[in-house]
Amino acid sequence: MAPEALTAGQRSTSPSLRVRYRLTPWWVKVVAVWAASRLVSTGLLLYFAARQAPNPWSGANPGYLQFAQFWDSTWYHIVAVSGYPATLPLTASGHVAENAWAFLPAYPMLVRGVMALTTLPWEPVSVAVSFVFSLLTALMIYRLFLLRLPAATALFAVVLWCVAPLSPILQVSYAESMHAFFLALALYLLLERRYAVLFPVVAIMSLTRPSGLAFALALALHFGYRWFTRARDPFPVRERMLAAGLAAFSVVMGLAWPLVAWAVTGSPSAYTDTELAWRSAYIGYLELQPFAPWLQAARFWGELWHLGAVPLVALALLVVGFAAALFLPAVRRLGPDLRFWSASYALYLLAVFFPQTSTFRLLVPMFPLLGAIAQPRSVPYRVALVVACIVGQFA
Numbered sequence: 001m002a003p004e005a006l007t008a009g010q011r012s013t014s015p016s017l018r019v020r021y022r023l024t025p026w027w028v029k030v031v032a033v034w035a036a037s038r039l040v041s042t043g044l045l046l047y048f049a050a051r052q053a054p055n056p057w058s059g060a061n062p063g064y065l066q067f068a069q070f071w072d073s074t075w076y077h078i079v080a081v082s083g084y085p086a087t088l089p090l091t092a093s094g095h096v097a098e099n100a101w102a103f104l105p106a107y108p109m110l111v112r113g114v115m116a117l118t119t120l121p122w123e124p125v126s127v128a129v130s131f132v133f134s135l136l137t138a139l140m141i142y143r144l145f146l147l148r149l150p151a152a153t154a155l156f157a158v159v160l161w162c163v164a165p166l167s168p169i170l171q172v173s174y175a176e177s178m179h180a181f182f183l184a185l186a187l188y189l190l191l192e193r194r195y196a197v198l199f200p201v202v203a204i205m206s207l208t209r210p211s212g213l214a215f216a217l218a219l220a221l222h223f224g225y226r227w228f229t230r231a232r233d234p235f236p237v238r239e240r241m242l243a244a245g246l247a248a249f250s251v252v253m254g255l256a257w258p259l260v261a262w263a264v265t266g267s268p269s270a271y272t273d274t275e276l277a278w279r280s281a282y283i284g285y286l287e288l289q290p291f292a293p294w295l296q297a298a299r300f301w302g303e304l305w306h307l308g309a310v311p312l313v314a315l316a317l318l319v320v321g322f323a324a325a326l327f328l329p330a331v332r333r334l335g336p337d338l339r340f341w342s343a344s345y346a347l348y349l350l351a352v353f354f355p356q357t358s359t360f361r362l363l364v365p366m367f368p369l370l371g372a373i374a375q376p377r378s379v380p381y382r383v384a385l386v387v388a389c390i391v392g393q394f395a
Contacts, residue, residue, distance in 0.1 A: 037162035045168055048067075065124060066123070076175065077108070085099055097277055104208055104210065106204055107178050133177035133178040144191070145371050147188070154374075157370045157373075161367055164367075164389050166361060180367065187341060190219075211365065212251070223243045225336050261274070283297075294353075295312070297354055298314075334369075
């Protein structure tokens with residue numbers, strides 16, 4: 001046989017790269033995406049750490065672990081090693097000062113448990129826990145999107161999650177990666193209608209980041225949708241009772257931490273007063289009024305930058321634009337439940353959050369909408385989107 005024929009025969013019997021890719025287990029693909037994205041984000045974090053000037057958390061040019069402790073990471077560290085204050089600290093003017101009650105306990109207590117088991121200090125353990133949950137979240141998000149999207153689209157949605165502009169926060173000492181995992185798991189179980197299993201997941205999620213009330217609203221919308229479509233999609237009595245009970249339980253978990261803060265400190269408004277302390281530098285000490293914070297921020301930024309009514313107009317356009325986006329075909333393909341969560345969480349932020357430096361971080365739980373952004377199959381579009389996300393990390 002001629003060498004050329006042998007080579008051709010070998011080529012014909014050898015599996016192509018495309019076939020090998022298709023035979024690769026889904027979790028290997030997700031792990032590969034996650035690992036590559038962590039290399040990029042770690043490189044960017046090291047780049048900025050090497051250029052970091054002296055600051056309240058470190059001297060100049062801190063190492064990775066020290067750089068990962070900046071900002072609110074310090075509060076989680078305080079909770080892990082010291083717990084919560086029984087007496088609320090006050091400012092010179094008599095208002096509640098910034099304190100640990102603003103930070104929920106699940107993440108720092110888990111890190112503390114791992115510290116006790118390994119005898120390692122906070123810095124490496126807290127970062128390791130965040131890394132592990134970032135991987136678990138990537139795996140869970142793939143399984144979630146696979147319920148509504150083709151496998152290739154679900155995988156690209158994971159790519160977007162892993163390289164998103166805020167993705168470096170998944171590998172520092174913050175609770176975001178842990179909360180994202182339990183949120184993705186909760187949404188997966190909701191789409192699968194496994195209500196009984198959801199109870200402990202909702203409990204942990206609600207004690208990791210504030211989300212219980214938003215999830216309760218999503219559950220209420222889910223219940224209403226199933227009720228009105230029960231003619232074509234049966235809604236048995238047992239599932240009705242479980243779904244209703246789960247929604248009520250989520251409300252309880254959404255209120256649990258403020259009640260714990262009240263019980264420990266003796267102040268009914270301990271938690272909300274603590275949260276309000278963070279916005280006092282912008283608008284002073286005001287009582288929490290639902291849906292007022294965004295209007296207060298629009299007025300504040302408008303006066304500060306002499307923009308007049310421009311921020312108020314921008315806020316109105318943002319609200320209307322987001323509501324309209326939920327009805328776009330790509331978003332509708334995600335199914336009602338992921339849209340219910342996105343709308344509920346957006347409404348929760350609109351009701352209680354004062355937009356400032358943490359605004360983008362608090363948008364992390366909106367990750368189900370990545371499933372809509374990931375749907376176009378154009379290669380140039382996808383490449384440009386990934387590049388834009390990485391540039392966004394840098395920015």
